[in-house]
Amino acid sequence: MLEQMGRPGVEDLPIAEGRQGMAAMGKLAEADPVDLAVIRDLTCPGPAGDIPLRLYDTKDTREAGPVVVFMHGGGFVIGDLEIYHSLCTHICERLDLPVVSVDYRLAPEAPFPAAPDDCEAAMRWIAGSPEALGREVTGLIPMGDSAGGNLTIVVTNQLTAEPAAVPVIMQAPIYPVADDVSQHQSFRDFGEGYLLTHKTMAFFTEQYAADPADPRNVPMAGEHASFPPTVLCTAGLDPLRDSGRNYAAHLIQQGIDVSYLEFPGTIHGFMTLRKALPSAQGDLDAMLAAMQAMLARIEGKNI
Structure with a gap:
């Protein structure tokens, strides 16, 4: 569909137009949001000012429990709370857990390490601010797709090394960047004609301007024996x-x-193309069911 439309790739557009294009594609291709009892915008302190957040919950009030902290995709350059609004409502409804979506700073205006710094700051704030959330938090579940999958792993690394007020009990990366993707066969096989292209990835990498030697850029490096499920x-x-x-x-x-x-x-x-791709809703449901099963195992071990 996109090829027939003949729209330039995000790498061929001004940054603002690329962001508008992702939002427009979401309106065409993403499923409708779910109605929830609580959808509330918040902010938390960050290293460069307040970080916008959005709280989702199926209940006005609930007992103490874990919170999903969602970090959106978009190559660290495009993506925001609105584009991922529908997905977050579905995650919240299916898991029956509070979800907090993080609107971290984007490149190129705020290159690396702005995004991981903001996400870590938000995670620590969520762990220690039950009154601001109106919910007592007993554990954190970092979750995100693509660039947000990378940030999920990065923040889990940081909070495993230096714990927050409550522990990370599980992480849920969705098609993440965990190492040098250019070295993989899938990069060679699917870099053209499958939505995310070599040119787009190179553009995102250039804008993000990460330090190759920083472990927050390639988060698979190192030992992870104390990592959460x-x-x-x-x-x-x-x-x-x-x-x-x-x-x-x-x-x-x-x-x-x-x-x-x-x-x-x-x-x-595919997680944000569920209207355009008939299988995508079932795939999302399968991942959320796996998360529910993992949470049940975690709770069983803690009894």
Whole structure:
């Protein structure tokens, strides 16, 4: 559909137009949001000013429990609270848990490490601010797609090394960037014609301007033996597929409880294309069911 429209790639447009284009595609291709009891905009302190957040919940009030902290995708350059609004409502409804979506600073205006700094600051604030949230938080569940999947892993690394007020009990990266994707077969096989292209990835990398030596850029580096349980999914036709595969295998080899789901025949970004891709809603439901099963195992171990 996009090829027939003849629209330039995000790398060929001014940044503002690229962001508008992602929002427009979401209106065409994404499922409608779910009505929830609570949808409330908040802010928390960050390293460069207040960070916008959005709280979702199926209940006006609830007992103490974990909170999902969602970090959106978009190559660290495009993406925001509105584009991921519908997805967050579905995650909240299916898991029956509060979800807080983080509107971290974007490149090129705020290059690396602005995004991981903001996400870590938001996570620590959520862990220690039950009165501001109106909910007592007992555990954190970082979750995000693509660039947000990378940030999920990065922040889990940071909070494992230097714990927040409550622990990270599970992480849920969605088709993440975990290592140098250019070294993988999936990068060579699916870098053209499957929505996310080599040119787009190169553009995002240039704008993000990460330090290659910083472990927050390539978060798979190092040991992860003390990591929390992980639910991770990849797309079968995604140039990032093998990065997610490698990361799941890396955790499994270190004894981490991992549920890995690879959805064949679908492309990068399917979680926010659920109207356009008939299988995508079922794939999202499968990942959320895996998260529910993982949470049940975690709760069973803690009884």
